[in-house]
Amino acid sequence: MNYIIRVILVWGLFLIGATGFAQSKIRVVCIGNSITYGSGLANRPQESYSAQLQALLGVGKYEVLNFGVSGATMLKKGNKPYWNTAEYQKALAANPDLVFIKLGTNDSKLINRPMMVDFENDYRDMVRSFVALPSHPKVVLLLPVKAFSEEKFGISGSFLKDSILATIRKLAYEEQLPVLDLYSLFADKEALFADKVHPDAVGAGLIAARLHEFIGTKTKNVNVSDKMKDVAVKESSFYGYEALSFLFNGRDARIVKPKRAAPGMPWIWRARFWGHEPQADIALLERGYHVVYCDVAELFGNKEAVGIWNDFYAYLQKLGLAKKAVLEGMSRGGVYVYNWAAANPSKVACVYADNPVLDLKSWPGGKGIGPGSKKEWSTFLKDYGYQTEEEAAAFSGSPIDKIKEIVKGKYPMLHVCGDMDEVVPIAENTLPFAEKIKRAGGDIRIIHKPEGKHHPHSLPNPQVIVEFILKSSK
Incomplete structure (x- = not known):
């Protein structure tokens, strides 16, 4: 009997390792650019919004993974497509339960404007690439935070507001996806942006708190x-x-x-x-x-x-x-x-x-x-x-x-x-x-x-x- 139990345990461990599907914690994946990555933060491993979200959730039930890439675009033909990064592949391989996507800021750059006609479809393709995973994760769209500049790092605050936000909301409507308005959350918080584009540790904490609130809010399907x-x-x-x-x-x-x-x-x-x-x-x-x-x-x-x-x-x-x-x-x-x-x-x-x-x-x-x-x-x-x-x-x-x-x-x-x-x-x-x-x-x-x-x-x-x-x- 003991021999049989040991065989079952060994095979169980083998299958878990082979498939990667068994995970004891709820896996949260943060997709994004330099703001997700934590550029400019003195202690990125602890101050990025994904790290602060992990601290708020605790280590017992959740695992939060940061797959931010500085300068990344949603556009497949952008100047630095997130699609071509190792982080994107790692995010897919993580087989997450919950995905927060925060891309679009770098797509506002002048160099990427000619490709903006593809932004919605490229975004939709990324959403569906995660939804199709064996874990069938919930995907949440995050509106980019406000950029308080028209030229810093090539990012246009006005184009972000007038074009990017509307497109993301349109996608959220058509795909029936949750969308969180981080833009308004920072509308009066310019003091938290030393370089006009990247929020400081306090700002990252505000993002973490909003995501934490979303995760903790009990809701139900009602029509x-x-x-x-x-x-x-x-x-x-x-x-x-x-x-x-x-x-x-x-x-x-x-x-x-x-x-x-x-x-x-x-x-x-x-x-x-x-x-x-x-x-x-x-x-x-x-x-x-x-x-x-x-x-x-x-x-x-x-x-x-x-x-x-x-x-x-x-x-x-x-x-x-x-x-x-x-x-x-x-x-x-x-x-x-x-x-x-x-x-x-x-x-x-x-x-x-x-x-x-x-x-x-x-x-x-x-x-x-x-x-x-x-x-x-x-x-x-x-x-x-x-x-x-x-x-x-x-x-x-x-x-x-x-x-x-x-x-x-x-x-x-x-x-x-x-x-x-x-x-x-x-x-x-x-x-x-x-x-x-x-x-x-x-x-x-x-x-x-x-x-x-x-x-x-x-x-x-x-x-x-x-x-x-x-x-x-x-």
């Missing part, structure tokens, strides 16, 4: 489309994610699906200006949130608008989305989210408002220090049934008039505001609103942009907004 047989749906790409466009009660409506949904099916409700400054929406899609929209322009949050949203909310519940919504209101969108929240306090997880209109007499009324809008004020008068300016003077249906109803929901609020907002003055909107909210026991935080005007909305790096939402809607 809301399966429950939408009652409407005609048009599919398109929203920054690499599947967007479903349809009519709801005659109104333009949209639902963007994450690649995989987070537990509880959380979602963020964009009130107005679909697709404008979408970085927070994209970051939440990465983390398994749905993004939804239902057009109620231009009703200025009146009873009809709230009623349409009530019906849309009920529809989203049939699709299985979470009971509580994350509300996002930019500019006049602030009126919509807060008026709906005032009518539905128990259905709100949190509110993110950005230079929001909170007093319709300020905008579009122009009754204070702001210019207002005569055209939009005329629409407002019709929406609320006012015949004269004198009648409108008694109006009390703005969010700033509904503090008691708003705080009843006990949800946190975050406002991002330009202190120099010339269209929706903060002194007539967020500041008095926040003061009243606090006096009523509500929870509100303001992020001030000291030199900020009404545009642009949001923040180049939405991380602080995302962290607020993740914490508030958990």
